[in-house]
Amino acid sequence: MSKRATDEMREVVARALAEDLGPGDVTSDSVIPAGAKGRASIIQKEPGVLFGLEAAAEALRQTGADAFDTILVEGEWRDDVPALAARVAGPARALLAGERVALNLLGHLSGIATLTARFVRAVEGTGARILDTRKTTPGLRALEKAAVAAGGGVNHRMGLYDAILIKDNHAAIAGGVGEAVRRARDASPGLQVEVECSDDEQIAEAVEARADRLLLDNYSPPDLARAVERVAGLAQGERPEVEASGGVTLETARDFASTGVDFVSVGALTHSAPTLDVSLELSA
Numbered sequence: 563m564s565k566r567a568t569d570e571m572r573e574v575v576a577r578a579l580a581e582d583l584g585p586g587d588v589t590s591d592s593v594i595p596a597g598a599k600g601r602a603s604i605i606q607k608e609p610g611v612l613f614g615l616e617a618a619a620e621a622l623r624q625t626g627a628d629a630f631d632t633i634l635v636e637g638e639w640r641d642d643v644p645a646l647a648a649r650v651a652g653p654a655r656a657l658l659a660g661e662r663v664a665l666n667l668l669g670h671l672s673g674i675a676t677l678t679a680r681f682v683r684a685v686e687g688t689g690a691r692i693l694d695t696r697k698t699t700p701g702l703r704a705l706e707k708a709a710v711a712a713g714g715g716v717n718h719r720m721g722l723y724d725a726i727l728i729k730d731n732h733a734a735i736a737g738g739v740g741e742a743v744r745r746a747r748d749a750s751p752g753l754q755v756e757v758e759c760s761d762d763e764q765i766a767e768a769v770e771a772r773a774d775r776l777l778l779d780n781y782s783p784p785d786l787a788r789a790v791e792r793v794a795g796l797a798q799g800e801r802p803e804v805e806a807s808g809g810v811t812l813e814t815a816r817d818f819a820s821t822g823v824d825f826v827s828v829g830a831l832t833h834s835a836p837t838l839d840v841s842l843e844l845s846a
Contacts, residue, residue: 563616566720567704574701575620578663583625590658600654600844602661604647604668608839611679612636613712614671615648617705618664626656637712639679647840654844661842671709672838678713678831681815690819690826693718693805697829706832718827726750727777728757733764740767747772756805765789769796775824780808783817790822 563571606612612634619630627650634640634647647668650657681692694710694717696703707717719725728742736742739757746755756775759765768776778789786806794801805825806818818826 563708564704567708568616570702570704571617571620574705575617575624575663575667577701578666579621579624579660582663583659587655587659590655594654594658596655598654598846600652600657600846602650602657602842602844604650604664605841605843606634606640606643606645606647606672606838607841609639609641609643610672610676610838611639611713612647612668612672612838612840613675613709614668614705617667617671618648619650621664621667622650622652622657622660625660627652627660637675650842654846657842657844661844665840665842667705669837669840670835671705671712672840673835674706674709674832675713676838677835678710678715680812681826681828681831682714684812684815685819685826688816688819690806690823691716692815692831693825693827694831695807695827695829696721697833699832710831713831715831716825724753726753726755728755730758730760733757738767739764740771743768743771743773759789762789762792765792766796769793769802773802775803775805777805777807777827778823781806783814783821786818786821786823 613636615632615636622630629651631649634645685692692715694707694715698706711717726746728746733739733742736745739759743755743757754774756777757768757773758777758779759768776793778786781789790804793804803824805827806823807827810818810826810828815826
């Protein structure tokens with residue numbers, strides 16, 4: 563996990579615990595003796611890719627757990643479940659206080675990694691790679707993108723600051739696709755320049771202006787295949803990369819990937835991934 567993701571994780575965990583605990587866990591404080599110790603097992607209950615044990619460990623550490631021992635390797639598809647993912651030990655009240663936040667984060671991030679792995683499997687052998695987008699949960703972007711990477715996907719730009727992506731609204735105000743690309747090149751020569759194209763004319767303008775990547779949004783697979791051929795025919799030397807997006811599902815991903823594009827971007831990886839089923843089982 564990157565330093566940015568680690569820093570984000572600690573902040574997210576602290577906020578989530580403050581939200582969940584408030585002034586204290588009245589149930590555990592009422593029924594669990596203050597000195598009681600406990601041991602817990604974190605279990606992966608559903609096939610998929612586990613990711614987020616660091617976040618789960620951080621939640622339990624922040625509530626006072628003494629030890630967190632990871633058992634399973636993250637980032638690998640696992641069908642043999644239920645499987646012991648980690649063992650935790652410490653004050654019973656601490657384990658109960660951190661349980662829900664730990665499982666929420668672990669299940670959510672594992673769900674993203676699992677859905678990404680499904681998409682990666684769906685396009686295997688086509689040469690296309692699966693990209694994420696900025697359609698992330700506010701405040702969780704670095705963690706969610708780390709989960710995409712764990713599932714075998716590729717991270718697109720982290721935000722508006724680390725790569726240029728010229729969309730239709732940018733081009734309309736700038737005076738066209740070609741002019742927008744030229745302005746971006748002049749203003750930020752060290753950054754990758756990607757531009758959205760919606761027809762053959764814009765594709766020609768983007769290639770002529772030396773865009774690094776073309777985003778073809780909401781093209782059908784047959785139209786994508788023709789567009790990729792057009793890009794190759796127009797390019798002087800190596801053609802720009804081509805990214806497909808819009809309406810891609812697990813059922814259609816291979817159709818899009820088989821058109822010759824370099825990337826298929828899927829917003830659903832982060833905004834619609836089902837939570838992977840995980841649990842924490844506590845014993846005295």
